Amino acid sequence: MIPYGRQDIRQADVDAVVEALTSDFLTQGPRVPAFEKVLATRADAAHAVAVNSATSALHIACMALGLGPGDLLWTTPVTFVASANCGIYCGADVDFVDIDPQTYNMSPQALEAKLIAAQAAGRLPKVLVPVHLAGQPCDMPAIHALARRYGVRVIEDASHAIGATLGAGPDKRPVGDCRYSDITVFSFHPVKIVTTAEGGAATTNDADLDRAMRLAASHGVTRDPDLMTHAPDGGWYYQQVALGYNYRMTELQAALGISQMDRLEDYVAARAARAAAYDVALEGLPLRRPHQAPGRSSAWHLYLVQLDLDRPGADQARIFDALRAEGIGVNLHYIPVHLQPFYRARGHEPGDFPVAEAYYARALSIPLFATMTDADQDRVCAALRKVLA
Incomplete structure (x- = not known):
């Protein structure tokens, strides 16, 4: 059977994972931040947060944007369920925007019509999640302009689209640079462009969003004195300052990701x-x-x-x-x-x-x-x- 998608694992990938496996750190070591740096550089973004799946990345992105009960998230109906479920995880309601019949991505025309109606009804979304289906970017300039006009935050679901670009000539930019969004999410599932076995990441140019996503991905626990309620009791000290989850990426996944990103x-x-x-x-x-x-x-x-x-x-x-x-x-x-x-x-x-x-x-x-x-x-x-x- 010829599968619809297949990962490519080479000896360099195996060697990188074995090196991580035999190192002092299997988790929370130097490779995860190294992978984050590679991602941020490739996406031309200020920050990247690596996690254990794109679903986790969508969740912490919604959390960082303050999505909660009583709020509304809109996404496209033609996507995997995670693009919508991230709103439910936060207690928000979820609705959808119909697609463009040519690209199958979220239609800016349908979005504008729905935003006009939502404003009249007093029920605008807080977060919009356009999805770059099959790897083709959405019309992000148009979507971004509408989002700004109506005060909506934007998370690009680029699970299919690492390596894609928007624009041409000197305006050509990589998907993930967050030029038209607050946060961009990537997936590294085995059938995607590059893989970490399972894994995901979120990029952003906002230091506060980066900090909030890191807290949400690691139990809401920090060792940063600037985020604590009082000075540390000692060198061992940490505080839980928010409710978070264990969405951390392992060193083995990061090692594989660094190797894959070379290609x-x-x-x-x-x-x-x-x-x-x-x-x-x-x-x-x-x-x-x-x-x-x-x-x-x-x-x-x-x-x-x-x-x-x-x-x-x-x-x-x-x-x-x-x-x-x-x-x-x-x-x-x-x-x-x-x-x-x-x-x-x-x-x-x-x-x-x-x-x-x-x-x-x-x-x-x-x-x-x-x-x-x-x-x-x-x-x-x-x-x-x-x-x-």
């Missing part, structure tokens, strides 16, 4: 080359290939197609099962979050976000990863031609 540009380039090859090979098949908006460079975490189901006998589930039977590990990203039973029970209904639901009804993710071979890709394309014939 980030190579991984993104390899994925882009495979995506370009798909664009050519799939021309003429009854499907829609991914649209790439100008001025945005995707990290190509996923290659998403929309099936033409208007032909007689065409059926999404049949096509999915037939491709799996051919040994092609297709997947579907994502079931709209508002259709999940948990969110249905909170008042959401089919029909609430019609563009997202129309996307889901035709969506298919085909294999794409940096180490994919010509033979792998030829096999995927041949299976698509056969099944869609």
Whole structure:
């Protein structure tokens, strides 16, 4: 089976992890801050906080922005459930903004209309979480302008998008620099661009947000005298000054991440080359290939197609099962979050976000990863031609 995504672990990665494993520190040692420095530099951000998952990073980002009971978080329905659940963790309510039919990212037009209505109703969101689906950045300049106009804080969910860029020429900037947001979140799950096995991070340019996220990720405990209620009792002293969690990244994960980050540009380039090859090979098949908006460079975490189901006998589930039977590990990203039973029970209904639901009804993710071979890709394309014939 050719999977839809696959990690690339090399001897340098193994050596880095073994070196960490045989060192004096398995956790809370020098490698985590070293990894944070690599991330901050690569993202062109002032600060980076490494944690044990992107879900944890989303949670501490919401906490740092003061999201709580009575507040409202908006995100896109076409994402993994974590982009919404982080609001629930904080006791807030969650709602969604429909997607752009071309990019499948949050629609600035739908966002503006919803913000106008929310302001009239006196129920504006506190936090907005746009998601860079499949690695393609959202229209962040437009989203940022709307957020500023209505006083909304922004967390970019860039779980798919490390290595992606916004802008062109001298204005080209890496996703994660927080030029258009308060905080950006990355994922290092094995199917992502680079991996730490499990892991995530949040970048920001705000020192206060950085401090708040670090507290939230480590029990709310500090050894910083400036954050304590009184002078330390001695060299051993610490205080819990907030409620936090144990979301810390291990030294082993950080060692793997540092090693993987050396190849980030190579991984993104390899994925882009495979995506370009798909664009050519799939021309003429009854499907829609991914649209790439100008001025945005995707990290190509996923290659998403929309099936033409208007032909007689065409059926999404049949096509999915037939491709799996051919040994092609297709997947579907994502079931709209508002259709999940948990969110249905909170008042959401089919029909609430019609563009997202129309996307889901035709969506298919085909294999794409940096180490994919010509033979792998030829096999995927041949299976698509056969099944869609």
